[in-house]
Amino acid sequence: MQQNSNLNNQIKIIWPNLIVGFSDVKFWQYKWIKHGYCSRYIIPMIQYFQAAVRVSTMMTNLTDYMDVSGGVHPSNHTSYSESHIRQTIFNLVGPNIDVFMSCMVNRTGHVLLKEVYLCLDRRVTHFIPCPGPVKSNLCGVSNNIFLPTF
Structure with a gap:
């Protein structure tokens, strides 16, 4: 590369x-x-x-796309529910596409969105439902997930 x-x-x-x-x-x-x-x-x-x-x-950039009116905005002070984050991503990829999220807990105890997992077809041109279980550190039912700024 x-x-x-x-x-x-x-x-x-x-x-x-x-x-x-x-x-x-x-x-x-x-x-x-x-x-x-x-x-x-x-x-x-x-x-x-x-x-x-x-x-x-x-x-485009998932973070930029999510940062729309009513969406999810990168912030170290505002948190979101898992369902709100999922709905924002569904607006981009479609409602029938699996969205897996991975979170982590930082030193101060805040739950941070770490990764978003989506599946693509073999030609890597369309999002598809994932064919099998995806191992991820699910964010749980937390209503306090942060998308931190960098």
């Missing part, structure tokens, strides 16, 4: 590392191993990251 400077530059913009102590490349390696490696026979690594770029153009 480092040899493909155009793809590398696009990924830096849409999928930057936000974990302290990780480089972008280390973060991307982690994501490939966790999410992409199992699909390597269907979609090779370069195509996996090209698909990430394609998906980003389908969605």
Whole structure:
């Protein structure tokens, strides 16, 4: 991927590392191993990251999309229910698409939205219901989920 400077530059913009102590490349390696490696026979690594770029153009930026009137706004002071966050995402991907969210608890005890999981078809062009159970750290029924600012 480092040899493909155009793809590398696009990924830096849409999928930057936000974990302290990780480089972008280390973060991307982690994501490939966790999410992409199992699909390597269907979609090779370069195509996996090209698909990430394609998906980003389908969605713009999920955070930006959610930050609409009545949506979910990044804030360290305003929290949302899981159902409100899901409904905001459904407005983007459609109501029959599975949306799995992963949360974490920070040092002050706040529940933070960490990841959103969506499934795509094999051509990586359309969102689809996920074919099987997705392991995730569900956010529970918390009405106090924060989408932190960076």
